[in-house]
Amino acid sequence: MGKKKFGIMGNGYLAGIIVDGYLSGILDEYELVGVMGRTPDKTAAIAGRGGCKACGTVEELLALKPDVVAEAASVQCIRDNAEKILSSGVDLIVLSIGAFADKALYDKIKETATEHDTKVHIASGAVGGFDVLRTVSLMGQAKSGICTRKGPASLKNTPLYDDALMTEEGEKQVFKGNAKEAISILPTKVNVAVAASLATTGPEDTSVDIFSVPGMIGDDHKITAEIDGVKAVVDIYSSTSAIAGWSVVAVLRNLVSPIVF
Known part of the structure; x- marks a missing residue:
């Protein structure tokens, strides 16, 4: 059996x-083709590094x-290209999970994948633990939430920023609100909230709390899913976005592994 071929959308x-x-x-087990x-x-520069074609x-x-x-590009890249990829019989790994805040788009992509027997794989990005969060949510009527702490500078150019925070x-x-409200206010900065809500109780029933912490570098995300007798907490701090890129590598490995974590 030959190597599986994969491509990358994004050059950053x-x-x-x-x-x-x-x-x-x-x-x-893979060949990078483009x-x-x-x-x-x-x-051209990144394709040259990978020994593949620039498209x-x-x-x-x-x-x-x-x-x-x-995909390691943007929400807009998913909007523009996901259906074309899936309808061509090609599976898709999504890093810009914020695209799925648009329920109509989410439903259309799901429908397209079903119709063409293809799959969308959600990369964990800067968070993780989706398996245990999803398991708890399947067990009963769960309560879910995400609490994010970040430095005030990272809130610049958003409605949440105020000079006084510095x-x-x-x-x-x-x-303070739910994931759906967070998405409406921070449409380009809510990959974590969207991912957590999709893995648990949905955007309207996943609470979101965001705190500005003076001098903090990076982000700390604490995600909770809870039912009577069971509570799962995933708490991840990262000062670099590199973890998001490596989460795509982890998905690629799982897709060809005989033992899947």
Whole structure:
């Protein structure tokens, strides 16, 4: 049996992490056939590192006959290309989970995958523990929530930011609501909230609390799913987005492993 072919959508830092994983030898069952990006120079550079073809469109990437495409680009990339990929008989790994905050898009992608016998694999990104959170939620009427702590600078250019946050002496709560409300306020910064809600009780029933912490670097996400007699807590801190890229590598490994974690 030959190697499985895969392609990458994206030519930035996270796409580079996936290429690094490929070059490290831990994806020996795969052949990287193409990288797709909107910026020709950047795309050519990362494709050159990976020893594959640089593509400017999803049609070029699909012409290389990949078995799976890993997205490390943006929510808009999912909106523009997910249906084309799935309807071509190709599986898709999604890192920009925030795209699924759009229920109509989510339902359409699910329908397309069902129709063409393809699958969408959700990468854990900067969080994880989806298996135990989902298990608890299946056991009964669960309560779920996510509490995020981050530095005030990371809130700039969002409705939650205020200059006063930069001089606060203690942590301050800047948002309290559910995942659906968080999505409406922070449409490009809610991958974690969307992922947690999809794995548990849904956007309307997953509570979200966000705190600004002076001097904090990185993000700390504490996700909880609870029923009577069972409580699961996943708490992950990261000062780098590299973990998101490596989570795609982990999905690729699981797809070909005889033992799946």
